[in-house]
Amino acid sequence: MMLTRALVALVSSLIFVAVPAQATPPQASTPPMGFNNWNAFGCDVNAALIKETADLFVSSGLKNAGYRYVNIDDCWSLRERGADGRLVPDPAKFPDGIKGVADYVHGKGLKLGIYGDAGTKTCAGYPGSLGREELDAQTWADWGVDYLKYDNCNNQSDGSQEDYVRRYTAMRQAIDRTGRAIVYSICEWGTSQPWTWAKGVGQLWRTTGDISDDWPSVRSIIRQNAPLAAYAGPGHWNDPDMLEVGNGGMTATEYRTHMSMWAMMAAPLIIGTDLRAASAETLAILSDRDVIAIDQDRLGVQGRVVSDQNGLMVLDKPLADGDRAIALYNSTDALATVSVATRATGLRGAGSYRLTDVWTGGATQVRSTISAGVPAHGTVVYRVRPLRDPATVPPAVAVGGELGTVVSGGGGELATAVTNRGVGTIRDLAVAARVPEGWTATPTTGHRRARLATDATLETTWTIAVPAGTPAGSYPIDVSAAYRWGPQGRSATTAGQIVAVVVTAPEDGRRHLSTIAPVTSVNGTGPVETDQSNGGPLENDGSLITIGGKVHTRGLGTTTGSELRYYLGGRCSRLITDVGVDDEAAGGPATFTVYADDTATTSGPITSGTTLTADLTGAAWLRLVVASTAAGVHADWATPVLTCGGVPDDSPVLPESRTLFSFESGTEDFTIANPGDGGAVAQSPLFHTDGANGLKVSTPVAGNWFGKALAAPLDLTGATALKFDLKAGDVGTVGEIAVQVGDASSWCQGGLWGWTNAGSSRTVTERFDQLGCPAGVTLDPSRIRGVWVFLNTGGEVHIDDIRAE
Missing domain, CATH: 3.20.20.70 (Aldolase class I)
Incomplete structure (x- = not known):
């Protein structure tokens, strides 16, 4: 602007x-x-x-x-x-x-x-x-x-x-x-x-x-x-x-x-x-x-962005002594080799460059490309300057690798790449992969090389075998490259760590799909959002999913060009989901397709909402795909429920939620905690996520607590969090939750003060372990004596479905 x-x-x-x-x-x-x-x-x-x-x-x-x-x-x-x-x-x-x-x-x-x-x-x-x-x-x-x-x-x-x-x-x-x-x-x-x-x-x-x-x-x-x-x-x-x-x-x-x-x-x-x-x-x-x-x-x-592609970013920052700080940043969830040509930075021309790793202090040299195998969510920062005699400094050797999804009791294929970026050939290169106990890693192509010249790469593939019964989770695989360098044949080793993701089939039950992590997630614009629409390129920038005026508190916010993959292992029977283009950015049409292995259930091109029911019986993999001739269409998978293990269709959907206040019968005696600060409440059909009504709250500029002190204790044993749904009016609002506990009705609150922008909606969540109580007071979920939400900024705010989960 x-x-x-x-x-x-x-x-x-x-x-x-x-x-x-x-x-x-x-x-x-x-x-x-x-x-x-x-x-x-x-x-x-x-x-x-x-x-x-x-x-x-x-x-x-x-x-x-x-x-x-x-x-x-x-x-x-x-x-x-x-x-x-x-x-x-x-x-x-x-x-x-x-x-x-x-x-x-x-x-x-x-x-x-x-x-x-x-x-x-x-x-x-x-x-x-x-x-x-x-x-x-x-x-x-x-x-x-x-x-x-x-x-x-x-x-x-x-x-x-x-x-x-x-x-x-x-x-x-x-x-x-x-x-x-x-x-x-x-x-x-x-x-x-x-x-x-x-x-x-x-x-x-x-x-x-x-x-x-x-x-x-x-x-x-x-x-x-x-x-x-x-x-x-x-x-x-x-x-x-x-x-x-x-x-x-x-x-x-x-x-x-x-x-x-x-x-x-x-x-x-x-x-x-x-x-x-x-x-x-x-x-x-x-x-x-x-x-x-x-x-x-x-x-x-401030360091400038030299390159930014596929979650890999390079920053270049000039320093007062003539050095340059170069950061190789990997925002992805896997080990990645991040590289930049020295000519793309502000470094002056030279035959070689000295790199000093600012975290380890280790020094290496490169000829014309700065490169490193950077772990998932990691950053390598070098302090770089021209180097006159590269023979005195070890060469920079980048170790990278890629491993697809590994199924418990099965295996996968690991691909490693070792690249010599230094001046001079390295010799007697040997690559090794160390896997968790009980696993095996067997090279299927050459993992040794007598000589590896500058900017040359040794690529190796490995078969990874994982024992049956291995729990789902992340497991490290250490890849190392041992070699000799320089006229005197000095020994050196460079290592990198790949994270192997082991997947298992979902447990028995009916679950909101948004509570299950996909194995892979690709989206056209920004990340796939959980339980909200895809507002744009950043995380957590959407609102509650809304299709044709109906608001959903569970689901997946995507855009066209998206694909999500889930491992089912043949244990699941059905997926039922509403689909459609989100009201926040009308456009489309978009086509929603559910793949059970290769069997497709599709909506065809739609702009309004519809319901898809897909038979998943015997399928190993579930894929959700959104396609369109238009780019960037905000496409929602709303309230998707996955059934696994043969449970009845009327089984409760997990995680179970208990509504405390839904305002179907009126204001349900909601009031204000501090009468002198102002505010008012009224039943309203303009925003609702449970039933046909919610609560319209007229907030004072400085805010107030809106809620209810209970005549008898409320037992929320087993619940781990409180939630409520909120839609801000013409100005944004803070949303916060507090409870009163015990015979003295002591106030416990988290102090998180989450903000919702004007016109946006969201679910406000406060875990019980985030609620702080006065000294000497313990939060006993079985003795809740009051439930309150804080709202402010002097406009109308709508809320609904205050619940324990």
Whole structure:
């Protein structure tokens, strides 16, 4: 989106007033490094946590590694301002106030950050700073604050970019008038494309929605932030959100990719884990000096995308000493060889190049192609420079491989490829494959080569045999290449790891197909989405599946050109599913075909919905295929149910769900938890996922809890999560769940505050293990005394089917 002339004039005038000429280097001349409590603690923040984290910065070496800011997020204040209009730190959490914490942190040679919001209230419902910018900025300055994260909830915005510029520049001006140097972090989730206007307003700006501690979130954020290199530089950084390293939702490989790609993208490095419980591996990732050096390089250039194809991406980042950082990133689910020609990067011409792996410190040399076998979800980062004498450095040898699906009790074919990218021939090459105990790997083509020249490849095929009874899951196969190099015949070994996926047939029962992972998944646009439509190229960007006005909470959102494969092993009998083009993007027609091995059941070209019933008796494989003459048609498999093991057709569909409130008889006595904050409820047929009615909720701008306190305890023993379906109105809304438990009806909530965009719909989910209770209170699912949902932003929101699952 291009800036209009009027907006350019507005930005220019505001920046001219707000930001006087700065001396070199600018504030935040390199991306800020620090800590923020939100990812690990949510609202559970207090002075002790912040002080202990500051202590750990010093004792663990993080301070010496470059981390400086210890930042407090939401929920630090009282719910109301003081009599003088000022924000008041919660005295129970911060008995010495924020000033006392700031003094302590400063005494460690560190800096303190605080959280505010460019709305009437923060995301968690505490006082916001809209219209109070001057007072709040001066308050923070008086306390000694050094960093402000400024959020975007309850913003009263008309949605225009002009309004975003106005609100965030108002705080910029207020900060400048205090005379205190405060790093200003604009946190509006990339909504108004701040990279196009925020240089000179903030030192950093969020480019995406909130990160979560899982691989799809990190992968999606990389895809959004990586193309924005042109907008970053000293004093103005793209911010893809805080680090999740150490929070437990990803593998070590994925966490290293997280850290690597943030460094390559010159992103702020803000730790989001509990450092008091951090493992040695977590601290090693967070404090790796070679990776941090790339992020903090004084040249201040975000790495540019050199290539991006089929889930493999190469980034190139120039460094101040003349080196280049080259990242080979593999977002796919299998080992892949990622390569880039040196001439495609910014490297100057040379006969050979030295590669230093920033994670291992190992050095190799290449002639003209930088290449590596990169594990699934992994990233290899090299620091590269021209090399005069390649004979002194081992050659770079890439080990790659590919293995199809392996059936328990059967086998598969492994293909390996070993490529010499170094200057000079390698000799006595021998390739080996080490498989799990009880498996066998037998080469069916040559796995040895006397000599392998530069850029030559040895390809080998192997027969893999898997014992019967091997459980479904992922199993490592280590592939190694041993060889000799150089005039003296020095020995070397290069290794890579392939993940073998063993599949087994589904268990007996009737199941929502969206709860079963496909063996392979190919889609025309972006990923196949689970229990939502395919909104576009990113993960989790759709709404609830809707065909002909009917809303489905289960299903698979695809586009034309998609194919999903499931292994059935001859154990399943039927698939029944609604199919059609999603209402969110009318188009088509599309043809839906269910293949039971080679037997097809097809819808023919359709645009509205229909139901397909496919006989799967005896089939080993199930395929779902969508085709059309039109590209990018949003095509849904809605409420697909798979029957296996000969169970009766009236058996319950798993996982079982128990509806608590469906609003068929009215509002079901739903009310508001805080009457003074406003809000109202009414039965409505405009949005429903269970029955013919839902609940229309008129929300106050700052939000309220809507729900019901129960006269008798509700027993939800066996349930693991609570869910409800939501459709936002003309403005987006936060969706959150809380329960009351025990005789005292204590409140337990997760603090996740999931956001739904205007006009979009989704299922909001909160696992019981995500709900935090007050000290001394245990969440007993058999004694639920109240169920509540939080909604906000001052518009109408529709909800339905509050349920336990």
